[in-house]
Amino acid sequence: MTPSSITFGSVPVGTTQTLSATLTNSGGSNLTISQAIVNGSDFAISGLTMPLTLVAGQSVVANVSFSPPSGGTDSGSISLAFVVSSPGHNGKGHGGSSANATTSSTVTVPVSGTGIMAGQLVATPASVSLGNVQVGTSQTQPVTITNSGTTSITVSQASVTGTGFSVNGLTLPLTLAAGQGQGFSVSFAPQVAGTVTGSVTIASDATNPSLSIALSATGVTPGSLVSNPSSLSFGNVQTGTSQTLSVTLTNSGGTTVNISQTAASGSGYSVSGLSLPLSLAAGQSKSFSVKFAPQTSGSISGNVAITSDASNPSLNIPLSGSGVTPGTLADSPSSLSFGTVLVGNNSSLQETLTNTGGSSVTISQANVSGSGFSVSGLSLPATLAAGQSTNFNVTFAPQSSGAVSASVSLVSNASNSTLKITLSGTGATPGVLSASAQTLSFGSVQVNSSTTQSETLTNTGGTTITVSHANVSGSGFSISGLSLPLTLIAGQSFTFGATFAPTTGGSASGTISLTSDASNSTLTISLSGTGTVLGQLSISPSALDFGSVVVGQSGNLTAKLSATGSNVTVSSASTTSSEFKLSGVSFPFTITAGQSTPVTVTFTPQSSGTASGTIAFA
Structure with missing residues (x-):
């Protein structure tokens, strides 16, 4: 394998660097590569399809790569396992051909490289919030961009979005060595109220070629x-x-x-x-x-x-x-006198309350004492402004006779917290008109004469009464001494006269009817009497002549007394001469009308001569 060692040098972290290695079969036999073994996780080999056979003198190119995940030196190796095939041969003493011979072998190539941090741009803070900024002013916040990698970077451009945001203090292009930082400021100068968002975008040749810094702020009106x-x-x-x-x-x-x-x-x-x-x-x-x-x-x-x-x-x-000034409660009148009120009836009087102070008064209670008294027309609580008045009624409705005293106590928040109004009244039974005699009997009264009796009227009730009319019925009856209208207070009496003056004979009856406002509105007094004609007494004969009567002797003559018209009562008789005497009757005696009574007159002369005299009957 050529080269016999592979050195990648410095490779940025997060990237991959690939180098070529040539594999050559430099022997005289074919070889077959069966496996490539990589020692070191950051290294890799590619471009070989296993198993791979190389004839003698043949070469093939493989790719070896280094992908550092972090900074620092890294080393490893790539080992290729292969088998060499040797053909069999007809050597002397072997008597024929033999099978191919194989030999296994391994070739190892050391690899090394250094992972380096590439230039990377970071911002502190990563976002900028300027909060509330008063319209017409500005607020600035510093920002630092730093090359956090191990290679230098060049910042080429900074662009700002968002109304009111701006960047200051950043001169471009700007080169930042590994670990170097650069500060600048972001300003917000709102012209209107409201929330604004924006960004500062920084372009560079760093691994993050476009760094965006979010911006936010709110334009606010001044405090008011x-x-x-x-x-x-x-x-x-x-x-x-x-x-x-x-x-x-x-x-x-x-x-x-x-x-x-x-x-x-x-x-x-x-x-x-x-x-x-x-x-x-x-x-x-x-x-x-x-x-x-x-x-x-x-x-x-x-x-x-x-x-x-x-x-x-x-x-x-x-x-x-x-x-x-404090409210003051005044009453008008300060006391109420109901006078006399009939039991079962009622009488009402008006009372006026006035706030004579300078502040409002609230009346909370009206307490009434005394039997038969009550208050109406006063809705509580009642508030009276300064100078304001209100009216209410007090009623007296006695249930029994007699004088009653009481009070209305008004409770309020006035300076005079309790105002007392005195009450008085008298319950009385109704007036009753009575007469001292319900019947007046005049007896017999001679025609064309008169007789008078007294009658007394008394108010036996508890209230004043007024007699307004007096009507007399019945022939011959009349009243006197009664001037109408006549007022009688409770218990008072008045006397007048009733007269019977008959003009004809016979019985007579009548009434006196008295009209008043008493409980017995008409009082009737019965009248009775008899008119009598005057009796006439006559004597017959009207003269008596005794003739000659011897002195010392007596002579009697009889006369007849008669009554005409009506009975005549003879109460006495008198003579003008003692020589004349009346006998045969006892005084007094009554001669019924139309009847007669004999009387004897005796003449007893006392001396000779003519004697005369008269007898007078009374």
Whole structure:
């Protein structure tokens, strides 16, 4: 085998180098190569088809290759096993031909080579992410390319894709010896917001002839600070108290905002819940509180100023509020008097509540004490703004008679937390009209004369009544002393007169009908009486003549007393002369109308001469 040893020298790792070797049969006999044995995994032989027979003097070319997988010196050998055939011969003493003779042999050729690392380009970092870069500014990141192989390489070109990306600090062509590096920078200068990707592609004669470095970045708008709400109105806040409202700060831009300072101006305003310095990433929010604690009444304005490195470095949040005096609840009227209300009926009175203070008042409860009282028209809780009023009704519906006192207690958050309205009323039974006599009997009354009796009216109920009419029926009856309308309070009485004045004889009846608003709306008083004609007494004869009567003796004459018209009662009789005496009757006596009674008159003269006299009946 020629050459007798094969040396490959330096061969780049990952490549294959092939050398030729000539195999020659330099003997006089044929030989057959049966096997090629390679010692060393990085070496190989090719171009031979086994078994291969070479006649004497014949040559063949084989290829020997070296493929180093790694750097470093490597050695081995290639051994060829062959057999030489020698023909038989007719030598003396052998008496004829003999068979061919064979001889086995091996030829070995040493091989060697060195694997070397070819030039290879690597980038550190392998990709570049520039993150968020504010529009109108630029961001730069260093990149190093290094020849990690053992042979020099030449960088011929660097191309950049992606809007806004650029490469600086790389002068081409550039030769890098084994292990040598070169730094350069990649810059991103966005003109619009949004994510951008690109690459830096480096062309060289390295084993990786095109090295691509991925690029990414995001163009962002500048950080901007906004507040929600943009202003705070606290409305009316009672002096000595406080109200707190929340504000949210948001970075509406694309880059981080750093808040360095907050300042609250205006009496009574303060800020809490914001620890500084504070960084807000793009889109991030932070809430804090603003408190208004007025010490005096009146409108107060203020401001929260927030200082940061945002595009709006000073953010102002206007503040407004009013300190107000505490709400005060006033009632009108301060007490309610229902007077007298009939049991079973009801009476309602209106009450007005007014917030006379400077802040709203919330009424939470209305508590009523006292039997028969109730509240309506007040829906709770009820809120009254400063100066506002509301009306409601209080009703008194007594279930029994008698005076009742009570109160409505209104509970609120006013400075006078409990307002009490006093209530009073009297439950009363209905008025009742009664008469001292339900019947008036006048007896007998002479015609054309009159007699009067007293009648007393009394209100025996619990409420005032009014007598409006008095109607009298029946001939000869009348009333006097009753002026209408007549009002009688509970328990009060009034006396008037009832008269019977008959104009004809005979029995008479009638009524007095009194109309009022009492529970017994009509009171009737019965009347009765009898008209009588005046009796007439007559005597017959009307004169008595005794003639002559001896002195010392007596003479009797009889007369008849008669009654006409009506009965006549004779109660006495008198004479004008003692010489005349009346006998035969006892006083008093009554002569029925149309009847007569005899009487005897005796004349007893005491002296001579004419005597005269009269008898008078009463």
